[in-house]
Amino acid sequence: MKNPKMQAPINSVPPSTAPQTFSAPLASDEGTVQQPPKPWPHAPVHRLTVHGIYIVTAGTLHKQDLFERDDDRTMLEKLLLILACKYQWQIEAWAVFSNHYHFVARGNPSSANLRELIRHLHSDSARELNRVHKQVGRVVWYNFWDTRLTYQYAYLARLNYVHQNAVKHGLVRVANQYQWCSARWFERVASPAQVQTIYAFKTDRVKVQDDF
Numbered sequence: 001m002k003n004p005k006m007q008a009p010i011n012s013v014p015p016s017t018a019p020q021t022f023s024a025p026l027a028s029d030e031g032t033v034q035q036p037p038k039p040w041p042h043a044p045v046h047r048l049t050v051h052g053i054y055i056v057t058a059g060t061l062h063k064q065d066l067f068e069r070d071d072d073r074t075m076l077e078k079l080l081l082i083l084a085c086k087y088q089w090q091i092e093a094w095a096v097f098s099n100h101y102h103f104v105a106r107g108n109p110s111s112a113n114l115r116e117l118i119r120h121l122h123s124d125s126a127r128e129l130n131r132v133h134k135q136v137g138r139v140v141w142y143n144f145w146d147t148r149l150t151y152q153y154a155y156l157a158r159l160n161y162v163h164q165n166a167v168k169h170g171l172v173r174v175a176n177q178y179q180w181c182s183a184r185w186f187e188r189v190a191s192p193a194q195v196q197t198i199y200a201f202k203t204d205r206v207k208v209q210d211d212f
Ligand code: NI
Pocket: 100, 101, 102, 165, 169, 210, 212
């Protein structure tokens, strides 16, 4: 993965998706999910029978740096946040890179199928990327991995893993300096104690598909 240029402003969150309007990221399963304003006409469709918290990773075909341009990563990040809202998954951490992404999402009884959300994200982002790059029909995404997190420690460690992922990949020294991830948002919406607690979780032994 190539190091993206960092001249873009680090505080420019996609305005229409405004993640700072989410509820506190550590709300309970039963807590009311506040989502960004909805830019779509209808709530989705069918219900999952099983809800939970998942970590999702996806990579581009052959790990190519297809989202190398700042605008391309911004597009992908924005689509992720919009579609998560549409499918009623609460995104608690995310990181978008030139050749892969990760997110942690919390479901609720209204959530639509997570894999359909991912397929929708891949379909729309590939179509838009290919339109901008004038690459008709190019395959963009290779695969994705979704893992349900059932233990508190595993969950909190992976939250931190995703918040800190830009540091792991050597793109920034401090996670909140990376524009296309949740660290800066998390530090703004969570309490200092929450931030301190989450950031203290060791991530070096967390097993996440991440050889990008
Ligand atoms: Ni990664």
